[in-house]
Amino acid sequence: MDITKLINSELEYYQPIIETASKVNNENLTVWRNETVQQRQERISLECYDLLKGQVSYGPFKGLKLNKDTWWGKLDLGSMLLGLYEKEILDIISNIKQDEYSNFIDIGAADGYYACGILNSKKINNAICFEQSQKGQEVIHQNWINNGSLGSLTIYGEANLQSLEKLSEEDVQNALVLIDIEGFEFELLTTEVLAVLKNCTIIIEIHNWADDFINKYRTLLMNAAKHFKIEPLKPVDRSCFNYPELRHFTDDNRALLISERRPCLMRFIKLTPL
Known part of the structure; x- marks a missing residue:
């Protein structure tokens, strides 16, 4: 050279x-x-947000604009913008073919990262969000507007048997469903609810700190097996070494940026209709 x-x-x-x-x-x-660990993580997450001008730069949601004033995930803004947050799910979304699913149903939608991201990617043109927080519902709608109001977005409150049964047959026919409700998946996913969603592909984050977890998880798996093939998702490595935007970050800060603060190596499972 x-x-x-x-x-x-x-x-x-x-x-x-x-x-x-x-x-x-x-x-x-x-x-x-x-600084506490949480204070440092928020600081570097927001520093990353400013560096990337609040726009996802990598992964299936590339181009998605995120609001800095979040309701739920301020500490995760940096990893979201890098396309690294919950990469097990992002990798599945990356491999979805356009119009492979009729709808995206997000149960526990928080700020609408997944719903707005999928609509922005144009892989699925209809999104239905369930978010019981009024503030969360407002943030989801605003994020959708900020990204050009692409596709169709419907927002409901709490997901339960009654609200899910109100969905049309078309809504739950070949939909992709994401469930992340902090341990309440065991209360929600009764035999009746699983029957309502039996024609959907479902991704569930399993929260093992729920009371009586072993019995609840065993029951969930037994009931799900009546309608679905069950596949635990393998953990996906995350690395920040090849992002030029981060080369001035310390080693500790790069590692902290992609931490999701989980108490253990948690599990996602994917349910595919039989």
Whole structure:
């Protein structure tokens, strides 16, 4: 390699690193050394948000705009923008063919990251969200507007047997369903609800800290097996080493950026209609 090109390339590599270091003063260092882990994660997540201008830069939701003033996931904004958050689910979405599913049903929709992301990707043109928080419902709708109001979005409150039975036959025919409701999946997914969703592909995040978890999980799997093939999803590695936007981050901060703060290596299961 020509030495001049090599020097220029190396200077270009180090430029953002040196620029960042030049802005650090003793006051910054004092504050950072006294941060809690949560405070640091929020700080670097928002720093990543600013670097990427609030737009997802990688993965199936590339181009999706996220609101900095979130209701639910401020600490996860950075990994969402990098296409690394819950990558087990993102990898499934990446492999979906356009119009493979008639609808996307998001139970526990939070800020609407998945619903708005899927509509923005145009892989599925109709999204139905269940989010019991009024604030969450408002944020979902605003995020949809911020991204051009693509496709069709319907937002309901709590998901239960009664609200799911109100969905039309077309809504639950060949839909992709995502369920993340912090341990209440065991109360929701009764035999009756599973029968309502029997023609859907369902991805469930399993929360093992629920009371009487073993018995509840065993019952869920037994009931689901009547209508579905059950597949535990393998954990997916996440790495920040090849993102040029992060080369000025410390090793600790890069690792913390992709932490999802889970108490253990958690499990997603995928249910496919028999």
